[in-house]
Amino acid sequence: MPNIKLINIVGARPQIIKASAISRAIRKHFSNQITEIIVHTGQHYDKEMSEVFFDELEIHKPQYNLGVGSAGHGRQTSLMITGIEEILIKEKPDCVLLYGDTNSTLAGALAASKLHYPVIHIEAGLRSFNKSMPEELNRIMSDHSSTLLFAPTNAAFKNLMSEGFRPENSPPYTISNPKIYLTGDIMYDNTLFFAGLAEKKKDKFLEGLSLIRNNYVLVTIHRDTNTDDITVLNKILVTLKTLAEEKDIILVMPFHPRTIISLKTWLGKLYEDLKNCAHIKIIPPVSFLEMILLEKNCRMIVTDSGGVQKESHFFKKPCLVLRKETEWIELVNNGTAKLVGSDPDLIRKEFLNFMDSDPGFEYPAFYGNGKTAEFILNEILLMFEKE
Ligand code: UD1
Numbered sequence: 284m285p286n287i288k289l290i291n292i293v294g295a296r297p298q299i300i301k302a303s304a305i306s307r308a309i310r311k312h313f314s315n316q317i318t319e320i321i322v323h324t325g326q327h328y329d330k331e332m333s334e335v336f337f338d339e340l341e342i343h344k345p346q347y348n349l350g351v352g353s354a355g356h357g358r359q360t361s362l363m364i365t366g367i368e369e370i371l372i373k374e375k376p377d378c379v380l381l382y383g384d385t386n387s388t389l390a391g392a393l394a395a396s397k398l399h400y401p402v403i404h405i406e407a408g409l410r411s412f413n414k415s416m417p418e419e420l421n422r423i424m425s426d427h428s429s430t431l432l433f434a435p436t437n438a439a440f441k442n443l444m445s446e447g448f449r450p451e452n453s454p455p456y457t458i459s460n461p462k463i464y465l466t467g468d469i470m471y472d473n474t475l476f477f478a479g480l481a482e483k484k485k486d487k488f489l490e491g492l493s494l495i496r497n498n499y500v501l502v503t504i505h506r507d508t509n510t511d512d513i514t515v516l517n518k519i520l521v522t523l524k525t526l527a528e529e530k531d532i533i534l535v536m537p538f539h540p541r542t543i544i545s546l547k548t549w550l551g552k553l554y555e556d557l558k559n560c561a562h563i564k565i566i567p568p569v570s571f572l573e574m575i576l577l578e579k580n581c582r583m584i585v586t587d588s589g590g591v592q593k594e595s596h597f598f599k600k601p602c603l604v605l606r607k608e609t610e611w612i613e614l615v616n617n618g619t620a621k622l623v624g625s626d627p628d629l630i631r632k633e634f635l636n637f638m639d640s641d642p643g644f645e646y647p648a649f650y651g652n653g654k655t656a657e658f659i660l661n662e663i664l665l666m667f668e669k670e
């Protein structure tokens with residue numbers, strides 16, 4: 284087997300969590316063959332959006348942190364490209380590994396592909412078919428800059444084929460002759476691995492929040508379409524508050540800083556009402572193990588997060604998706620996730636449906652066998668062996 288240098292690019296919270304699955308698999312199975320360098324763009328920087336994950340998930344600290352921080356899309360992405368390019372020129376890696384669909388993903392894809400370093404994209408092929416989402420543009424451009432593309436679901440694999448990617452391509456793989464794979468989801472690897480560890484914190488954590496199993500609903504909101512339009516954010520939160528009071532159930536809201544900033548800036552009165560409401564607990568972002576506990580023990584999940592949608596499935600919880608479309612379409616087809624957008628009537632209808640009925644849902648294994656990171660790393664090594 285060859286010995287390769289791999290640059291692992293992270294920036295936003297979910298990418299740090301995803302990178303932990305890859306880092307763990309390298310440590311466990313490939314430490315003699317893969318040297319990993321972690322580059323953090325600094326897109327997320329608050330302790331609870333970044334550092335907490337490095338500590339808790341035992342990923343080594345990034346060798347580089349570009350400290351880019353928050354800015355408009357153009358400035359943020361261009362600072363990342365500049366920083367990543369300098370690191371690539373210095374480190375001369377064999378390949379660059381990217382996750383998902385954030386500006387950090389796009390910056391890594393552009394910097395690496397233009398310097399002719401092979402890009403490996405994990406979570407390739409996901410599409411919302413809504414190009415007004417910044418993430419949709421990031422996904423498409425990253426996929427089309429990649430050499431190895433790992434699609435986590437059948438739907439994602441099919442999307443790649445319909446965009447012209449060919450599964451039958453044979454080595455040597457390049458950006459012009461890319462290879463696509465249907466794999467599972469590395470986040471499922473993580474859930475299986477960390478759920479047991481989370482259990483040890485369970486009693487203290489849930490008691491600390493005065494939460495009882497099955498007696499609360501977990502809510503996360505961070506999409507620009509929901510946080511940056513105050514009418515939309517107001518509609519969603521007022522509807523959820525009314526439902527919580529009516530059904531006498533607690534809503535736990537570990538909110539992204541973006542949502543808190545919008546509330547404080549534009550919806551001060553509502554923010555006060557929510558903080559004073561006995562049925563609502565707005566809390567700072569939690570660690571991944573704490574999030575697992577919140578997901579595993581809740582009655583239902585309401586979210587606009589991609590990752591949290593999937594985790595609702597891993598923990599067999601029904602999920603209201605505060606979006607009009609989703610990349611994780613198998614969840615909707617399964618009937619266990621409902622697309623409700625920000626429509627108060629739809630939110631109400633589906634919330635009550637999930638609360639009042641016990642439909643005995645099935646949660647099929649859509650996301651692999653928990654060994655996806657290992658599979659991906661093996662395929663990466665094979666690419667270099669064949670060269
Ligand atoms: C980004 C990704 C989104 C992903 C999400 C995961 C893009 C375009 N979007 O969205 O796909 O789902 O991360 O969480 O890349 N902020 C802080 N502290 C932080 C980070 C952000 O206060 O540590 C605030 C800033 O006001 C910032 C805002 O959140 O302007 C948005 O942050 P940004 O990274 O631009 O986008 P996210 O909404 O986090």
Ligand code: UDP
Nearest residue numbers: 296297537568569570571574588589590591
């Ligand atoms: N998450 C977390 N703490 C939180 C909120 C989310 O650890 O307070 C985890 C969640 O379990 C999932 C990931 O972060 O694994 C999802 O990130 P986010 O919702 O920010 O982004 P998305 O998945 O939508 O890109």
